[in-house]
Amino acid sequence: MKTVKVLGPGCKRCEATVQMVRDEAARLGIDVNVEKVTDYAAIAGYGIASTPGIVIDGKVVHAGGLPKEEDLAVWLNA
Amino acid sequence: MTSALRGASRHRPTWIWCLGVAAFVVIWFAVYGQLAPFSEGAVGLFPLAKGSHAYEAVKFFLYDTPKVLMLLTLVVFGMGVIRSFFSPERTRALLAGRAEGVGNIAAAVLGIFTPFCSCSAVPLFVGFVSAGVPLGVTFSFLIAAPMINEVALGLLFALLGWKVALTYLAFGLGVAIVSGWIIGRLKLEGWLEDWVRNLRAGQADLPANRLTAVDRIKAGIEAVKEIVGKVWLWIIAGIAAGAFIHGYVPSELLVSIMGRDTWWSVPAAVLIGIPMYSNAAGIIPVVEALLGKGAALGTVLAFMMSVIALSVPEMVILRKVLTLKLIAVFVAVVASGILAVGFLFNFVFA
Numbered sequence: 001m002k003t004v005k006v007l008g009p010g011c012k013r014c015e016a017t018v019q020m021v022r023d024e025a026a027r028l029g030i031d032v033n034v035e036k037v038t039d040y041a042a043i044a045g046y047g048i049a050s051t052p053g054i055v056i057d058g059k060v061v062h063a064g065g066l067p068k069e070e071d072l073a074v075w076l077n078a
Numbered sequence: 079m080t081s082a083l084r085g086a087s088r089h090r091p092t093w094i095w096c097l098g099v100a101a102f103v104v105i106w107f108a109v110y111g112q113l114a115p116f117s118e119g120a121v122g123l124f125p126l127a128k129g130s131h132a133y134e135a136v137k138f139f140l141y142d143t144p145k146v147l148m149l150l151t152l153v154v155f156g157m158g159v160i161r162s163f164f165s166p167e168r169t170r171a172l173l174a175g176r177a178e179g180v181g182n183i184a185a186a187v188l189g190i191f192t193p194f195c196s197c198s199a200v201p202l203f204v205g206f207v208s209a210g211v212p213l214g215v216t217f218s219f220l221i222a223a224p225m226i227n228e229v230a231l232g233l234l235f236a237l238l239g240w241k242v243a244l245t246y247l248a249f250g251l252g253v254a255i256v257s258g259w260i261i262g263r264l265k266l267e268g269w270l271e272d273w274v275r276n277l278r279a280g281q282a283d284l285p286a287n288r289l290t291a292v293d294r295i296k297a298g299i300e301a302v303k304e305i306v307g308k309v310w311l312w313i314i315a316g317i318a319a320g321a322f323i324h325g326y327v328p329s330e331l332l333v334s335i336m337g338r339d340t341w342w343s344v345p346a347a348v349l350i351g352i353p354m355y356s357n358a359a360g361i362i363p364v365v366e367a368l369l370g371k372g373a374a375l376g377t378v379l380a381f382m383m384s385v386i387a388l389s390v391p392e393m394v395i396l397r398k399v400l401t402l403k404l405i406a407v408f409v410a411v412v413a414s415g416i417l418a419v420g421f422l423f424n425f426v427f428a
Contacts, residue, residue: 049205
């Protein structure tokens with residue numbers, strides 16, 4: 001079970017990112033727990049400056065804009 | 079898009095993408111060259127007397143709309159590709175710990191190229207300040223990023239020529255650099271909201287994103303879809319307003335209100351611009367029409383900067399991180415800068 005946190009104040013792209021993570025995980029058959037982090041202080045605590053950000057098992061893998069599907073697959077498989 | 083299609087586009091070779099871009103540019107120039115005869119012909123289809131107010135207004139609209147949309151598409155695509163080389167995180171790493179002065183200049187220039195959306199203004203502000211970017215340098219970035227963007231520069235270039243576009247760029251940078259520097263000198267860190275001041279975060283160690291040439295072309299296409307898709311209505315509304323001014327508003331009236339000899343028109347333009355909220359796309363066709371009727375360039379540029387750089391929605395968003403006092407200082411400093419630009423411009427180009 002991987003824990004994926006999507007960091008973002010709740011903009012359209014953040015929602016889209018959550019959905020992309022769920023879809024890609026389902027496609028790969030990986031069990032994930034997706035959490036949304038919307039608190040500004042918490043987001044900044046991860047050291048990013050643009051949203052949406054993605055944290056997988058405590059490691060920041062992405063910041064700013066929608067992720068690429070190919071990258072999502074790599075991160076989820078890592 | 080089906081997943082099969084997506085799979086196919088993933089593996090399409092680079093040369094096809096490059097060829098596609100080249101073909102697009104060639105067709106673009108071919109079509110662009112035909113716009114003037116097209117508008118001449120199209121306006122003839124309307125039952126309007128040549129030289130009448132309505133004829134002039136319709137012709138303005140028919141010529142400007144395709145011209146502006148086409149130029150905007152090209153500029154936004156180019157900027158989308160360039161921006162794929164930048165990210166807020168990388169910009170922050172370049173700015174962190176930098177001295178004021180040089181830092182303000184670098185921040186304002188990077189503000190032009192770094193991808194920025196107002197929905198991410200707060201994470202960006204907090205991310206910058208908590209990672210050691212000085213407050214004044216952060217402000218230089220935050221002033222330049224929305225004010226000097228590809229839509230504003232592209233449209234100014236398209237409608238008013240490269241001289242006006244470059245002037246706007248230079249003076250916009252000037253306002254961002256000097257305003258940020260002044261805010262830094264005032265030492266207002268204590269006026270940030272407490273949670274921002276107390277937050278100390280590092281910089282995330284992101285894996286390098288390896289973008290290929292195709293990824294960058296795709297980034298350009300995405301930018302066109304997103305930006306042109308969002309602003310085209312504003313542009314058409316702006317051109318319609320501009321067409322009305324062009325056809326119907328008498329020059330004498332405008333010159334008396336916004337002409338060079340009316341000293342109070344610059345402060346009035348800045349004050350009216352603050353509560354007004356439009357993006358560059360809607361305001362620039364109006365600017366073009368105003369200039370055509372004899373309004374002074376400095377007055378019009380000041381109005382435009384004020385509308386774009388100082389907006390109430392942005393202040394509401396920034397209220398989450400700045401105290402009201404700090405927002406007031408921010409508005410006062412930037413408005414003074416814009417005022418100075420307006421006066422200087424009208425004086426120099428008299």
